[in-house]
Amino acid sequence: MSNWASSLTYGARRVHRPRTVDELRALVARTDRIRALGTRHSFSGVADTTGDLVRLDGLAESMLLNPEAGTVTVSAGTRYAELAPYLHRAGYALGNMASLPHISVAGSVATGTHGSGDGQRCLAAAVSGLELVGPEGDLVELGRDTHADEFAGTVVALGALGVVTRLTLDVEPAYQVAQTVCPDVPLDEVAEDVDAVFGAAYSVSLFTDWRSGHGSVWLKRRTDRPDSRWGRGRQAAAPVHPVPGVDPASSTEQLGVPGPWYQRLPHFRPELTPGAGEELQSEYFLPRSQAATAFAAIRALADRIAPVLHIAEVRTVRGDDLWLSSAYGRDTVTFHFTWLKDLPSVRPVIAAIEEQLMPLGARPHWAKLTETPAERITAGYPRAADFARLAEKHDPDGKFRSAFIDQLFTNL
Numbered sequence: 001m002s003n004w005a006s007s008l009t010y011g012a013r014r015v016h017r018p019r020t021v022d023e024l025r026a027l028v029a030r031t032d033r034i035r036a037l038g039t040r041h042s043f044s045g046v047a048d049t050t051g052d053l054v055r056l057d058g059l060a061e062s063m064l065l066n067p068e069a070g071t072v073t074v075s076a077g078t079r080y081a082e083l084a085p086y087l088h089r090a091g092y093a094l095g096n097m098a099s100l101p102h103i104s105v106a107g108s109v110a111t112g113t114h115g116s117g118d119g120q121r122c123l124a125a126a127v128s129g130l131e132l133v134g135p136e137g138d139l140v141e142l143g144r145d146t147h148a149d150e151f152a153g154t155v156v157a158l159g160a161l162g163v164v165t166r167l168t169l170d171v172e173p174a175y176q177v178a179q180t181v182c183p184d185v186p187l188d189e190v191a192e193d194v195d196a197v198f199g200a201a202y203s204v205s206l207f208t209d210w211r212s213g214h215g216s217v218w219l220k221r222r223t224d225r226p227d228s229r230w231g232r233g234r235q236a237a238a239p240v241h242p243v244p245g246v247d248p249a250s251s252t253e254q255l256g257v258p259g260p261w262y263q264r265l266p267h268f269r270p271e272l273t274p275g276a277g278e279e280l281q282s283e284y285f286l287p288r289s290q291a292a293t294a295f296a297a298i299r300a301l302a303d304r305i306a307p308v309l310h311i312a313e314v315r316t317v318r319g320d321d322l323w324l325s326s327a328y329g330r331d332t333v334t335f336h337f338t339w340l341k342d343l344p345s346v347r348p349v350i351a352a353i354e355e356q357l358m359p360l361g362a363r364p365h366w367a368k369l370t371e372t373p374a375e376r377i378t379a380g381y382p383r384a385a386d387f388a389r390l391a392e393k394h395d396p397d398g399k400f401r402s403a404f405i406d407q408l409f410t411n412l
């Protein structure tokens with residue numbers, strides 16, 4: 001079995017798909033090495049193992065709204081594409097979504113997946129509770145209020161603490177979003193006033209090839225929030241795709257037409273797959289204060305980047321306190337690259353970008369490609385050693401560990 005992009009074949013001995021939580025518990029108890037698998041959208045080896053893999057999409061799907069608590073509890077195999085319309089029908093919403101809704105909630109949370117917005121934290125920050133199967137097949141319940149000392153370490157956990165079976169997420173009243181695209185914005189203008197551009201709407205993305213000197217700014221405005229002046233008067237007259245020239249059929253609705261939050265915050269519609277996986281990805285989380293320096297550093301590499309690039313995207317993420325979140329402790333600007341599926345050509349370019357961005361405090365996305373050694377990555381996380389201890393406590397025999405996890409968290 002391979003990942004969504006077919007760029008990585010998992011080294012697993014077996015892939016299981018239990019039908020009930022009890023079956024899952026028995027499976028975990030009798031297996032010496034096992035890891036959970038979501039919708040397989042990661043490009044790194046984060047989900048890989050030479051032990052067994054277990055899929056959660058065979059378990060009965062459940063989504064249970066608790067309006068009094070302002071939460072929804074979902075089974076771990078649930079994808080945002082199923083959760084979002086369910087919430088909206090009931091009059092509720094999530095604060096944020098990633099660029100596509102096809103990904104599983106548990107897998108996204110486990111890797112610190114994010115959308116965009118100065119005020120929006122990564123998707124895992126919405127988690128207030130989770131249930132997981134521990135190494136003995138035991139069911140463990142953890143909550144933000146009940147386990148305040150370690151909960152922040154258990155949410156973005158890269159699958160290393162156990163198999164998550166249920167997650168409880170914060171919700172808010174449903175809202176409407178209107179999406180517009182401003183084409184041909186000079187990168188100089190963005191770099192000079194990152195606050196104006198990324199503060200112009202609830203969620204903002206900049207797409208560019210870095211070489212043209214221009215990008216398109218996607219503004220996702222909440223209709224219940226005040227409008228900003230930036231970007232007015234230069235909107236695209238027809239819908240576009242993030243990659244210039246590609247058919248916009250799979251893009252979410254634009255041209256300023258208001259609609260439900262979940263049909264505007266992602267770039268791609270749930271009913272259409274945004275491509276056949278003919279891509280690779282890497283992404284870096286930097287302190288927001290480094291935005292202009294990072295713009296200059298990446299632009300200096302534009303002639304190497306553009307020939308192997310589908311498209312690049314810049315977003316912002318509010319800082320959080322989740323130990324392994326790549327936005328831990330700081331408001332963040334992220335630099336994402338969707339590459340051609342040509343690893344030998346892409347790898348040296350990734351290395352060149354990282355040579356520039358790592359000294360600026362970059363943290364590579366856990367789920368995407370990187371050329372940076374593991375110890376340099378964990379050095380960017382002040383709570384990495386605490387996480388290593390937490391993993392040891394939950395999983396003393398290393399049942400949920402893998403080469404990927406061992407490289408990062410051994411000897412801290």
Ligand SMILES: Cc1cc2nc3c(=O)[nH]c(=O)nc-3n(C[C@H](O)[C@H](O)[C@H](O)COP(=O)(O)OP(=O)(O)OC[C@H]3O[C@@H](n4cnc5c(N)ncnc54)[C@H](O)[C@@H]3O)c2cc1C
Binds near residue numbers: 105
């Ligand atoms: C087209 C595309 C668009 C993307 N857009 C974004 C984006 O906008 N923002 C962003 O930040 N990232 C983005 N990503 C990356 C993506 O969000 C991550 O790869 C995320 O992990 C996907 O979830 P998954 O279910 O596919 O995880 P998988 O790749 O299946 O697994 C990832 C990790 O989650 C763990 N895991 C999964 N389920 C469980 C469970 N039940 N219990 C414990 N651990 C579990 C696995 O063990 C593994 O460590 C994108 C990827 C693609 C391919």
